[in-house]
Amino acid sequence: MARRLLIAAALAFLGLFVLLPFIAVFVEAFRQGVPAFLDALAEPDAMAAMRLTLLVAAISVPANIVFGIVAAWCITKFEFRGKGLLITLIDLPFSVSPVVAGLIYVLLFGINGWFGPWLRANGVEIIFAVPGIVLATIFVTFPFVARELIPLMAEQGRDDEEAAVSLGASGLQTFWHVTLPNIRWGLLYGVLLCNARAMGEFGAVSVVSGHIRGLTNTMPLHVEILYTEYNFVGAFAVASLLAVLALVTLAVKTLLEWRYGDQIQGMGH
Amino acid sequence: MGITVSGVKKTFGTFAALHGIDLEAKPGEFLALLGPSGSGKTTLLRIIAGLEFPDTGTIAFDDEDVTQRPVAERGVGFVFQQYALFRHMTIADNIAFGLTVRPRRQRPPKAEIARRVEELLDLVQLSGLGKRYPAQLSGGQRQRVALARALAVEPRFLLLDEPFGALDAKVRKDLRRWLRGLHDRLGLTSIFVTHDQEEALELADRVVVMDHGVIEQIAAPADVYERPASPFVFGFVGESNCLPVTVRAGRALYGAHDIGPADAPEGPANAWFRPHDVIAAEDGIPATPLLARPKNGATRVEAQIEGIEKPVEIDLPTPPAPGAPVRFRPTRIRLFPA
Amino acid sequence: MTRRKRSVLPGFGLTLGLTVFYLSIVVLIPLSTVFLKSGGMGPSHFASVAFSERAVAAYRLSFGAALAAAALNSVFGMLVAWVLVRYRFPGRRLMSALVDLPFALPTAVAGIALTALWAADGWIGRFLDPLGIRVAYTPLGVTIALVFVGLPFVVRSVEPVLEDVGRDLEEAAASLGAGRFTIFRRVILPAIAPALLTGFALAFARGVGEYGSVIFIAGNIPYRTEIAPLQIITQLEQYDYAGATAIATVMLLLSFAMLLAVNILQMWRRRRMER
Numbered sequence: 001m002a003r004r005l006l007i008a009a010a011l012a013f014l015g016l017f018v019l020l021p022f023i024a025v026f027v028e029a030f031r032q033g034v035p036a037f038l039d040a041l042a043e044p045d046a047m048a049a050m051r052l053t054l055l056v057a058a059i060s061v062p063a064n065i066v067f068g069i070v071a072a073w074c075i076t077k078f079e080f081r082g083k084g085l086l087i088t089l090i091d092l093p094f095s096v097s098p099v100v101a102g103l104i105y106v107l108l109f110g111i112n113g114w115f116g117p118w119l120r121a122n123g124v125e126i127i128f129a130v131p132g133i134v135l136a137t138i139f140v141t142f143p144f145v146a147r148e149l150i151p152l153m154a155e156q157g158r159d160d161e162e163a164a165v166s167l168g169a170s171g172l173q174t175f176w177h178v179t180l181p182n183i184r185w186g187l188l189y190g191v192l193l194c195n196a197r198a199m200g201e202f203g204a205v206s207v208v209s210g211h212i213r214g215l216t217n218t219m220p221l222h223v224e225i226l227y228t229e230y231n232f233v234g235a236f237a238v239a240s241l242l243a244v245l246a247l248v249t250l251a252v253k254t255l256l257e258w259r260y261g262d263q264i265q266g267m268g269h
Numbered sequence: 270m271g272i273t274v275s276g277v278k279k280t281f282g283t284f285a286a287l288h289g290i291d292l293e294a295k296p297g298e299f300l301a302l303l304g305p306s307g308s309g310k311t312t313l314l315r316i317i318a319g320l321e322f323p324d325t326g327t328i329a330f331d332d333e334d335v336t337q338r339p340v341a342e343r344g345v346g347f348v349f350q351q352y353a354l355f356r357h358m359t360i361a362d363n364i365a366f367g368l369t370v371r372p373r374r375q376r377p378p379k380a381e382i383a384r385r386v387e388e389l390l391d392l393v394q395l396s397g398l399g400k401r402y403p404a405q406l407s408g409g410q411r412q413r414v415a416l417a418r419a420l421a422v423e424p425r426f427l428l429l430d431e432p433f434g435a436l437d438a439k440v441r442k443d444l445r446r447w448l449r450g451l452h453d454r455l456g457l458t459s460i461f462v463t464h465d466q467e468e469a470l471e472l473a474d475r476v477v478v479m480d481h482g483v484i485e486q487i488a489a490p491a492d493v494y495e496r497p498a499s500p501f502v503f504g505f506v507g508e509s510n511c512l513p514v515t516v517r518a519g520r521a522l523y524g525a526h527d528i529g530p531a532d533a534p535e536g537p538a539n540a541w542f543r544p545h546d547v548i549a550a551e552d553g554i555p556a557t558p559l560l561a562r563p564k565n566g567a568t569r570v571e572a573q574i575e576g577i578e579k580p581v582e583i584d585l586p587t588p589p590a591p592g593a594p595v596r597f598r599p600t601r602i603r604l605f606p607a
Numbered sequence: 608m609t610r611r612k613r614s615v616l617p618g619f620g621l622t623l624g625l626t627v628f629y630l631s632i633v634v635l636i637p638l639s640t641v642f643l644k645s646g647g648m649g650p651s652h653f654a655s656v657a658f659s660e661r662a663v664a665a666y667r668l669s670f671g672a673a674l675a676a677a678a679l680n681s682v683f684g685m686l687v688a689w690v691l692v693r694y695r696f697p698g699r700r701l702m703s704a705l706v707d708l709p710f711a712l713p714t715a716v717a718g719i720a721l722t723a724l725w726a727a728d729g730w731i732g733r734f735l736d737p738l739g740i741r742v743a744y745t746p747l748g749v750t751i752a753l754v755f756v757g758l759p760f761v762v763r764s765v766e767p768v769l770e771d772v773g774r775d776l777e778e779a780a781a782s783l784g785a786g787r788f789t790i791f792r793r794v795i796l797p798a799i800a801p802a803l804l805t806g807f808a809l810a811f812a813r814g815v816g817e818y819g820s821v822i823f824i825a826g827n828i829p830y831r832t833e834i835a836p837l838q839i840i841t842q843l844e845q846y847d848y849a850g851a852t853a854i855a856t857v858m859l860l861l862s863f864a865m866l867l868a869v870n871i872l873q874m875w876r877r878r879r880m881e882r
Contacts, residue, residue, distance in 0.1 A: 002787070003694060006686065006689065006690055006694075007690050007694060007696060009686060010683075010686050010687045010689075010690040010691075010702070011702065013683045013686065013687065014687060014702065014705050014706070017751070017754055017755050017758065018705050018706070018708050018709060018755060018758065019705060019708075020724060020730070020731075021717060021720035021721050021723075021724055021755065022708060022712065022720065024720045024723045024724055024730060025716060025719075025720045028720075028723055067625075067626070067629045070622045070625045070626055070629075071622070071626040071629075071630075073618060073622050074618075074619065074622035074623045074625075074626050075626075077614075077616045077618075077619075078614050078616065078619045078623075080619075080623075086626070086627075086630075088866070088870065089630055089634065089635070090630065091866070092634055092638070092866075093634060095812055095862040095863070095865060095866045096638070096816065096859065096862055097815070097816025097817070097818065097836055097855075097858055097862070098714075098816065098817075098818050098819070098836075099816070099818050099836035099837075099839050099840060099855075100641070100816065100836075100839070100855045100858055100859060100862075103641070103839060103843065103851055103852070103855050104637035104638055104640055104641055104855075105637055106843060106848075107637075107640040107641065107644060107848065107852065108636075108637055108640055110848070111846075112846065112848050113640075113848075114640065135633075138633055139633055139634065139637070142633060142634065158616065159349055159351060159353040160353050160355060161616050162320055162340075162347075162349070162353070162615060162616065163347070163349060163353035163354075163355075163418075164355075164366065164370075165339075165340055165341050165615065165616060165617070166318060166319075166320065166340045166341070166345065166346075166347045166419075167341075167366055167367035167370065167418070167419075167421075167422055168341045168367050168370055168371060168422060169341065169366070169367075169370040170341075170370070170617065171616070171617030171618045173370045174616070174617075177355070177358075177366070177370070178355055181355070181357035181358075182356070182357065193711075196711050196713075199713070200712070200713025200714065200715075200716070201713070201714075202713060202714045202715040202718075202818065202819035203714065203817075203818035203819050203836065206818070206819075206840070207839075207840060207843060219713075220713050220714070220715040220716070220819065221715075223715045223716065223719065224715055224822075224823075227719050227823065232723075235719055236719065236723075239713075239715070239716040239719060239720070242712075242713045242715075242716045243712060243716055245713075246708065246711040246712040246713065246716075249711045250704050250707055250708065250711050251704075253704075253707065253711075254700065254703070254704045258700070319615070320615050321615070322613045322615075339615075340615060
């Protein structure tokens with residue numbers, strides 16, 4: 001039966017190329033047993049990496065949430081020329097290689113960069129320090145929330161907001177009482193994706209971080225360091241935490257799509 | 270409290286929605302803006318509300334120029350075509366919204382707000398449904414909630430955008446009657462937009478007939494029906510037929526048939542008449558019957574006149590004999606220039 | 608008396624201002640540094656760096672592998688999308704979630720996992736090694752990594768269109784006597800072509816710039832198995848800003864070209880739907 005064959009072929013393809021690598025992470029992490037796994041995670045540099053990852057996410061995700069909401073409101077509730085251009089510009093970070101994303105901040109704030117001398121003179125460290133990592137992360141996760149909200153809010157139209165304003169509500173009141181409840185699941189969805197990328201970003205952060213153990217290593221960078229030192233169990237142990245994060249992200253994402261699919265819309269990448 | 274619209278023009282990009290509108294809604298009046306889609310009636314209503322701004326012209330409420338005032342400060346109650354109910358709030362919260370967003374100083378205490386909501390729920394006959402959500406109500410019920418919400422802020426005027434457009438026929442008829450009753454009770458100056466001429470004629474004190482951004486006629490329903498000011502109004506309001514005629518010596522002639530007196534200059538003209546202003550006559554205009562059906566005690570016949578593309582619709586006392594042409598004459602015609 | 612255009616809803620000026628401001632600070636100004644620096648290099652210097660032998664080898668690898676991976680993904684991605692849209696079977700939702708995994712999994716994690724699988728002593732590699740097939744540290748490995756990375760783009764691009772095309776079109780064609788393959792070739796393929804191309808373009812663009820998933824499996828030997836993004840990093844580590852920037856410029860121009868292509872494809876698709 002053609003149907004069974006096709007399903008099997010699709011499953012085989014996905015199994016080989018997608019599922020297997022995912023499983024490999026966990027198998028390799030526990031290759032030397034549970035104690036070795038836990039030791040690898042409790043190691044001070046690993047813990048520092050986890051703290052840094054959380055810190056970076058805690059700064060960049062809220063920043064992009066605010067931006068995403070502001071941009072979506074601007075684009076969907078008003079008519080003006082250049083909207084298409086604005087949307088394309090917002091999408092830009094998606095099409096830029098992560099390494100290039102890191103490079104641009106080095107060009108701005110690195111030692112030989114535009115602001116390099118000034119920063120050096122004032123003792124401000126951006127590249128090879130946490131601020132650089134935050135900036136690069138903000139760049140690569142920039143579009144997520146906006147891209148999710150824009151089609152959603154565009155589809156919802158302006159009627160509700162016009163009704164609220166006609167009843168005397170201010171802009172902020174309208175947003176809080178009327179718009180926000182209408183977009184909450186889409187917003188959560190966007191935040192989820194933004195967060196996953198913020199915590200997992202590698203290329204861009206690799207360029208700006210300086211790889212200083214215990215100080216400027218996020219979890220993905222720490223994975224790399226451990227791997228190149230042939231500490232495979234350590235590398236996969238930290239990697240498995242990130243893989244669990246991916247799993248949770250996917251699970252919540254699937255749940256949201258299933259329960260609130262009609263309120264999320266616009267899931268094209 | 271009246272509304273005055275003067276010289277309002279509005280263009281969207283290259284599309285001219287309104288060409289210069291002058292209009293007055295008298296205090297306590299129930300005014301209908303009637304017209305086909307694209308006539309500009311909704312645009313006009315939204316401009317009066319402050320949901321659009323005119324390119325030129327002014328809007329005045331009781332002689333006070335409000336043209337530049339934002340919608341939140343105009344004190345109008347607007348009912349949207351798709352209701353625009355806040356779906357994540359209960360009915361009661363929806364109705365109370367306009368009161369709860371008032372700045373602290375002007376906001377009534379909670380108990381007072383709750384009382385008003387109850388009052389309004391009673392008024393729109395939805396008592397006891399306060400805790401429900403919009404998705405749990407029928408179309409007609411949602412419409413009444415939208416109305417209650419608009420009334421909660423005690424507006425000076427009520428503006429309704431195709432209030433019954435999204436409802437099915439029976440609900441529409443019932444709600445129509447109910448709305449008129451409500452208006453009579455409240456005495457609020459109201460303007461509503463509709464494309465349904467039956468609705469406009471039944472409900473309004475005066476009807477504003479619009480087409481392509483221009484007002485064709487403003488008059489009481491009876492006048493709009495009996496004394497239409499233009500061919501468009503004649504054709505849009507009520508059923509109609511049109512025959513090309515020649516005016517000669519004060520008579521309108523279709524070919525050899527004299528169909529009525531003509532107070533118009535000599536030469537070609539168009540004669541309009543209604544299906545029921547017609548009698549069967551042996552020397553009348555011949556036409557081949559295409560369809561016949563019973564209507565209001567008579568027979569509505571759709572018949573083809575030779576040389577005229579569009580069939581005429583005429584009411585005859587008896588069904589036509591099969592195969593035989595009918596002959597008829599209009600009893601009352603209205604002439605417009607050709 | 609004519610008046611300025613006004614908005615009914617509040618906040619236009621504020622939100623537009625903030626949006627443009629944030630966009631400039633985070634995206635536009637940093638991106639412009641690349642072009643300004645390249646511009647400052649003068650055309651001949653730029654060309655010699657951006658198209659040096661080593662750089663060209665890197666482009667060939669990055670572009671070539673991305674192209675091959677995107678092509679493979681187009682075929683199998685279409686298959687997966689078809690199966691997800693047309694058939695109902697237990698585990699369908701899980702399969703759909705699986706498609707999103709490459710999008711959600713951090714690239715470094717994917718990188719080491721793929722290497723663990725395909726290295727000569729890896730889970731799969733150990734069966735291929737005796738056959739003389741080396742995957743890790745070769746362009747083949749890079750391609751496989753990019754297949755992993757690009758899959759969601761094709762599937763998610765094609766899925767909504769397949770849903771739209773709907774069973775009835777196929778049934779109509781079948782009732783008129785068309786065989787299965789004919790139906791596929793003449794009814795379905797044309798309908799999904801723009802979406803398929805969009806997915807291909809997105810997967811390709813992503814593949815060219817990909818770093819984390821590829822860097823572990825790639826081997827990274829200059830002139831042979833060095834991907835373009837790695838070359839940028841190497842040059843940065845040597846403080847050769849100019850060299851790094853030159854290559855980055857080439858990659859950025861390609862990115863923009865792809866973005867343009869995708870936008871045009873979307874417009875084409877929209878126009879077709881309106882016909």
